[in-house]
Amino acid sequence: xxxxxxxxxxxxxxxxxxxFKVPLSVALSVLVALFFVAAAITPAALSTHSPFDTxxxxxxxxxxxxxxxxxxxxxxxxxxxIIWGTRQSLLIGLGAMAVALTSATVLGFAAxxxxxxxxxxxxxxxxxxxxxxxxxxxxxxxxxLGPSATSLLFSVGIGTAPGYARLIRAQTxxxxxSGYVEAAWALGHPGHTIFRQHIAPNAxxxxxxxxxxxxxxxxxxxxxxxxxxxxxxxxxPEWGALLEAGKANITVAWWLEIFPxxxxxxxxxxxTQIGRYIQDRLEGTLHQ
Amino acid sequence: xxxxxxxxxxxxxxxxxxxxILEVRDLNVWFGQDGDSRRHVVKGxxxxxxxxxxxxxxxxxxxxxxxxxxxxxxxxxxxxxxxxANLTFEGETLLGRSDRWWRHVRGSKIGLILQDALVSLxxxxxxxxxxxxxxxxxxxxxxxxxxEKILKILGQVGVPEPALRAKQRSGExxxxxxxxALIAAAIALHPNVVIADEPTTALDVTVxxxxxxxxxxxLARGTSIILISHDLAVVSKLADIIYVMRGGSIVEAGPRDxxxxxxxxxxxxxxxxxxxxxxxxxxRLSADGGxxxxxxxxxxxxxxxxxxxxxxxxxxxxxxxxxxxxxxRTVVKGVSFTLARGETLGIxxxxxxxxxxxxxxxxxxxxxxSGEVRFEGRIWTGAVPxxxxxxxxxxxxxxxxxxxxxDPRWRVSRILTDAITLANPSRxxxxxxxxxxxxxxxGLEPVHLDRWPLQMSGGQRQRVxxxxxxxxxxxxxxxxxxxxxxxxxxxxxxxxxxxDLQAQLGISYLFISHDLGVIHHxxxxxxxxxxxxxxxxxxxxxxxxxxxxxxxQSLLASLPRLEYAQLRMAASAR
Numbered sequence: 019x020x021x022x023x024x025x026x027x028x029x030x031x032x033x034x035x036x037x038f039k040v041p042l043s044v045a046l047s048v049l050v051a052l053f054f055v056a057a058a059i060t061p062a063a064l065s066t067h068s069p070f071d072t073x074x075x076x077x078x079x080x081x082x083x084x085x086x087x088x089x090x091x092x093x094x095x096x097x098x099x100i101i102w103g104t105r106q107s108l109l110i111g112l113g114a115m116a117v118a119l120t121s122a123t124v125l126g127f128a129a130x131x132x133x134x135x136x137x138x139x140x141x142x143x144x145x146x147x148x149x150x151x152x153x154x155x156x157x158x159x160x161x162x163l164g165p166s167a168t169s170l171l172f173s174v175g176i177g178t179a180p181g182y183a184r185l186i187r188a189q190t191x192x193x194x195x196s197g198y199v200e201a202a203w204a205l206g207h208p209g210h211t212i213f214r215q216h217i218a219p220n221a222x223x224x225x226x227x228x229x230x231x232x233x234x235x236x237x238x239x240x241x242x243x244x245x246x247x248x249x250x251x252x253x254x255p256e257w258g259a260l261l262e263a264g265k266a267n268i269t270v271a272w273w274l275e276i277f278p279x280x281x282x283x284x285x286x287x288x289x290t291q292i293g294r295y296i297q298d299r300l301e302g303t304l305h306q
Numbered sequence: 307x308x309x310x311x312x313x314x315x316x317x318x319x320x321x322x323x324x325x326x327i328l329e330v331r332d333l334n335v336w337f338g339q340d341g342d343s344r345r346h347v348v349k350g351x352x353x354x355x356x357x358x359x360x361x362x363x364x365x366x367x368x369x370x371x372x373x374x375x376x377x378x379x380x381x382x383x384x385x386x387x388x389x390x391a392n393l394t395f396e397g398e399t400l401l402g403r404s405d406r407w408w409r410h411v412r413g414s415k416i417g418l419i420l421q422d423a424l425v426s427l428x429x430x431x432x433x434x435x436x437x438x439x440x441x442x443x444x445x446x447x448x449x450x451x452x453x454e455k456i457l458k459i460l461g462q463v464g465v466p467e468p469a470l471r472a473k474q475r476s477g478e479x480x481x482x483x484x485x486x487a488l489i490a491a492a493i494a495l496h497p498n499v500v501i502a503d504e505p506t507t508a509l510d511v512t513v514x515x516x517x518x519x520x521x522x523x524x525l526a527r528g529t530s531i532i533l534i535s536h537d538l539a540v541v542s543k544l545a546d547i548i549y550v551m552r553g554g555s556i557v558e559a560g561p562r563d564x565x566x567x568x569x570x571x572x573x574x575x576x577x578x579x580x581x582x583x584x585x586x587x588x589x590r591l592s593a594d595g596g597x598x599x600x601x602x603x604x605x606x607x608x609x610x611x612x613x614x615x616x617x618x619x620x621x622x623x624x625x626x627x628x629x630x631x632x633x634x635r636t637v638v639k640g641v642s643f644t645l646a647r648g649e650t651l652g653i654x655x656x657x658x659x660x661x662x663x664x665x666x667x668x669x670x671x672x673x674x675x676s677g678e679v680r681f682e683g684r685i686w687t688g689a690v691p692x693x694x695x696x697x698x699x700x701x702x703x704x705x706x707x708x709x710x711x712x713d714p715r716w717r718v719s720r721i722l723t724d725a726i727t728l729a730n731p732s733r734x735x736x737x738x739x740x741x742x743x744x745x746x747x748x749g750l751e752p753v754h755l756d757r758w759p760l761q762m763s764g765g766q767r768q769r770v771x772x773x774x775x776x777x778x779x780x781x782x783x784x785x786x787x788x789x790x791x792x793x794x795x796x797x798x799x800x801x802x803x804x805x806d807l808q809a810q811l812g813i814s815y816l817f818i819s820h821d822l823g824v825i826h827h828x829x830x831x832x833x834x835x836x837x838x839x840x841x842x843x844x845x846x847x848x849x850x851x852x853x854x855x856x857x858x859q860s861l862l863a864s865l866p867r868l869e870y871a872q873l874r875m876a877a878s879a880r
Binding site for chain 2: 196197198200201203204205206207208209215216219220223
């Protein structure tokens, strides 16, 4: 007994120390994510040129010391445009995730906890929505709302919501039938206290990591829609719009497609990596 | 006193000139890598086994009894190191043997029966096939003769209609039949030695009696058995020699009657004393106790002094459930009982008898299909939720598995303060202090407040569960198999604790258990359940000494008892 307790205490202290010993990939991901977050907050501080100043004399110059990532067909600095586009791309990703999680939370809890006549229809609708590919669902909503940054945000959010809703529902059902929830009923707690103290936090536990994972994915979805011309329109430096604008010159200016694509990949990978890491650690503390 | 010498003396007593089959000298087993993490789990064990003899390794969890037995068939486990001065089976050493050699010996010369047949049998394979595989692996006979053999063995272990059963999968068989099928697979090749690791632990008493009968027949046919068990009563039915293990060492060894009647080691005596039964009623089972502060329960709460109305009164409870295949099954069929203030009502029955459902109805966690439960005369099944909650605070519950009844995000302090402030919001200020007092009352210490339940032992967790149960100052505690998963010495401490709390706080218990000894030890009155019906109800002594219903009689008849107990009674009478 004492042996096992000291063993666990040692494991706990090792876990604490290892906070400062995160894997290299995670450390790099955090740096990349911080860079983009900084770019989103103060683009002026990180950019070298104005994103909108045209300079026809130096149009379509390849990457060089003057223009780090080259220029586009009317001579705008690509690096600065990517930096200035970060805010919109990240906000769409974050916003889409917020829309997805909010609607998924309401639907998921309702499907798990509401009386049958509410829960059953919700459950069926979620199943039907899950049968459609995410992109198709998002396209449907863009078609309904018209192309704009806001509609992009809602479309991607609603498109990814059914998957999260099913996950929340499954978690809630599991927690609802757990011994500690029954014990709380037996103690005489009212239903809303049990929901607040036990069901919501325990059902949400695995979703903390999903949030980080989802931001990366949402950025990819949103850029994809913009690239198809269904999101933010080209004068804006949003990353998907950059890709869409550059595709006309792809044969002479490869950098116009590669660098915005790299930015999207970096954001998606770094947030996914961070999300995975959080997920592993949360599970680790649950099964210590 | 040398354990070996004692065992030898015994074996020549009644056995005549029997043959030494297995000899173990100075067996040591370590787990883990060298260094800190390495654990010495079996320390210098000596054993010997003669033909047709049953030796028993008795001890609590972590005593090393299972590892000792598994070392004898080369299955000590991954990362283990086994050393011995002598490890000889039928004249051949068991040390340093290859896997290939072991595969030949296992099953054909040494058989192994595991505790849980449901896990040990392949759920997708008919049990006949399971036995067939044992025979086939050792190249026994052709297909037709193997089939004949399978039916014969199943018949031998008391499986009715062997031809039918052989075709069924383990999930389709009852617990008792499964265990017998497992025994059949282990003895198919007539091994000289069978190691039985807790062979009856997961079984109901009537089934347990049948399985013990099968093992007895095996002994009579000349098979030697190494029995591993924590249950002294089971051991007393079968064993010739008992080895008592603790912390990896054998603390006492000797012939059964001598060990049980005149134990020489203090630990053996403790183990024997800790077994609850009809003889221990009203006595303490352990030496340990909690510290109950005066004024633990507030004086202000209005306890009605009306003793004519029973505290809890359940009338004609009927509860049905719809199973996944759509069939409605009636789980509780018209059961009535009452529980008076300060009284313990024991509810005893085998698995599936409906006793836990009855408890959930009594807690109003399930609404009965018909019938009602009254608390102090007020109906509370189907009352409005707010009123139900008021009554729930006066009835607590303790489950078999305390860990799953704690929120994994909460430390002990939060678990307790949550219950304390719920029942008595005015305690919010000093809830933590009160939680510490509760921990002391259940024999823990204030330092445990900051522990996670995961870091605690089974007994400590159950104490926390009891502390939470009394935190709301309840009048009734429902104990649903609350001590069933505990080691016997821990169980003894918890039972004593419950007895103390009842004496000092006047709490009534609804004590649910499948363990007849525990029920008799704890209960004032007893309700016997079978298939959802209350077949018998009465005072504990009435029910246990003069059972009226045939089912109660058969339950009591199949209960293995410590035979020594009568001797002890006789000795103390003199």
